[in-house]
Amino acid sequence: MSRGLLTAIVVLFAGAALAAGMERWGESGDWTILIDPEKGNGCLAWKPFEGDMTVEIGVAPNQAGGFFAAYNPIWVQIEDGSTGIVNFDFGDAKFEGEAVGVFKNGVPGGYAFFDNPAFVTEFGKRQSVTIIGESGAEVELDLSGSSKAIEAVLTCQAEQPEPLKN
Template sequence: MYRYVLTTMALCCASVLHAAGMERWGESGDWTILIDPEKGNGCLAWKPFENDMTVEIGAAPNQAGGFFAAFYPAWVQIEDGATGIVKFDFGDAQFEGEAVGVFKNGVPGGYAFFDNPAFVTEFGKRQSVTIIGESGADVELDLSGSAKAIEAVLACQAEQPEPLKN
């Protein structure tokens, strides 16, 4: 039953993403692979988590890099456009950078651009990551299946035309 609810939620949310101009490319386990024309036909992996959080990781070819975004209804303190520092703790590897507050379909979240390919490597090979916001609040995400999702994003991206750079 629980699996059915998650699957239904994923299909509904994927429909919302599609309505927002994204095209569904395929799936990789619990991750949905999408193409975002606004990011220069960048491919991304999207996944809903059981705590109502959704996560996106993907390519931003028009910026020559990638991004990580997370959206969570409980993050009511986030202001659209506000910036802050976010840390990603993979255990023995940590990354830190600027995140921008954004709302997607009315849900608050943060968007962090990166141009360090090591971030994607760590994301794909780890089983979990702890994301720590500027306030010190943290959330741990289960990254099961992320390696195959990253492979699918790369395969999707290889099929896309070269973007125009910003």
């Protein structure tokens, strides 16, 4: 079996497992757009990155805001429900917030809720972001294609029966 085919199969199964309970709305480049009933039919963009890390960014209508989440099986130090500060450095724009340790399908990660629409704007217009955890650990993400993914999330959300609350 070719390495490319094996990678595609792994990504397909990882996406299917991560999307359990969610409905696939569409695609935007490397991002998969999903609808999450647990977030009040909130739409989100999901993407796998190097090193088995996956990222979600989306809308949480049942909380009147949005969220960013990242998961990686090597983050074994994360405890479910633990909290810490996370920083998002876009270069000339920086955001800080509280992240909560969560496990999704057995994979550890962090979830940060935000009600600042400028965060989504920065995420969509930048080519990269450095995420800095409370421990000082840094992860840099390539955000290529995120602008179109954010547009797709907003289009998806506009189609949902429960409108986004301000």
